[in-house]
Amino acid sequence: MTATYAEHSARKRRPLFRRRSAIPGFAVTMGVTITILSLIVLIxxxxxxxxxxxxxxxxxxxAAFNERALMAYRLSFGAAFIAATINGVFGxxxxxxxxxxEFPLKSLVNGLIDLPFALPTAVAGIxxxxxxxxxxxxxALVAPAKVAYTPLGxxxxxxxxxxxxxxxxxxxVMRDLAADVEExxxxxxxxxxxxxxxxxxxxLGPAWLTGFALAFARAVGEYGSVIFIAGNMPYKSEIAPLLIIIELEQYDYAGAAxxxxxxxxxxxxxxxxxNAVQAWARRLSA
Structure with a gap:
């Protein structure tokens, strides 16, 4: 009799109609995710x-560790890290x-932030x-210091x-951070x-690290906006993506790879x- 009562109670708690989701089930979504990830990234x-x-x-x-390649790695990763750090502070x-x-022309400033997203990289480089x-x-204002055609560029x-x-x-994250907490x-x-x-x-720590990682990853693979201002001098201002292009132009596909x-x-x-540091910072802030 006790079992019958428990079954009756469970039946009452069970919803009469199952809520349908606009998104397909886990099997379908995971299959599509793996397929797209394989076609675009893994393969x-x-x-x-x-x-x-x-x-x-x-x-x-x-091919991987000759002197010219090492200098290109050093410039690409070093400049990307410095740029991401600068963006971390001023961003x-x-x-x-x-x-x-609130300040005058705030909407204009807010729009200019997204300009690098919309502007073609070659145009930005020129x-x-x-x-x-x-x-x-x-x-001309910062002369005699040189910016263009140097690693600083x-x-x-x-x-x-x-x-x-x-x-x-x-x-x-800043919008969700209420000013009452500071007060x-x-x-x-x-x-x-x-x-x-x-x-x-x-x-703000986890979000800041996420922005830093995105800026760093974007900078490491940047090509269009760099080649016009770098000077592209081997052993001095030549980035690794440019070295890959040079190897491809010489039909050295294995070296480029x-x-x-x-x-x-x-x-x-x-x-x-x-990401490990970000997870650690998230646990500390929790």
Whole structure:
């Protein structure tokens, strides 16, 4: 009798009509996801790795780690890291100003943030090279320091294309961060520095790291906006994507694939570390 009563209670709690979802079930969505991911990401990357594996070990090492390639890796990853750091600082300040303050021409500034998304990279590179050339508007002002056709010009171009990633990643989190929390901390005797260090930055930490990772990943593979301002001097201002193009123009497809594989492995490793730090920061802030 007890079992009958339990079954009757469970039957009453069971909904009469199952709520239908607008999105298909897990099997369908996961199948579509894996298919698209394989076609767009996994299969092309596997093909690049297989092309590089056609070489002998000595040929692979020579193509991947010769002096010219090492200098190109150093410039690409180093400039991308510096640019992402700069964007992390100024992107945080920009997002804070856009979210927390009202000022004239705010809509115009907000629109200009997205300009690197819409502007063709080649156009951005030509514009930056024109501005920062020795006879350009900005280049003439900072003379005798040289920006265009130097590694510094690479950093400028990568900073330009990476800023929107940090700003747009931080904006939603800042909008959800109520000003009441800061006021409560201040009412309890916290100084401005304590509010920033213990209230604001821990809440923004995971989003900031996400924006940093996106800006870094975007900068590592950037090509169009860099080649016009870099100068493309071997061993000095030559980026790794340009070196891949040069290898392809010389019909050295295996060598180009080798450089691409090295960049892929290093990028994955750095993104893995950034994601691990992001997860650690999220656990601390929880």
């Amino acid at each position: 092309p990357l596997t093909a690049v790795a297989l092309k590089a594996a056609q070489q002998s070990s000595s040929e692979f090492l020579n 945080l300040l920009t997002a804070w100003a856009l979210v927390r303050y 514009a930056l090279a024109t501005l920062y050339a020795p006879n350009g508007w900005i280049g 690479v950093v400028v171009a990568l900073t330009f294309i990476g800023l929107p990633f940090v700003v747009r990643t931080l904006e939603p 409560a901390a201040a009412s309890l005797g916290a100084s401005r520095f304590d509010v920033i260090a213990r209230v604001i930055l821990p809440a 080798t450089i691409a594989v090295v960049m892929l492995v290093v990028s994955f490793a750095m993104l893995f570390v950034i």
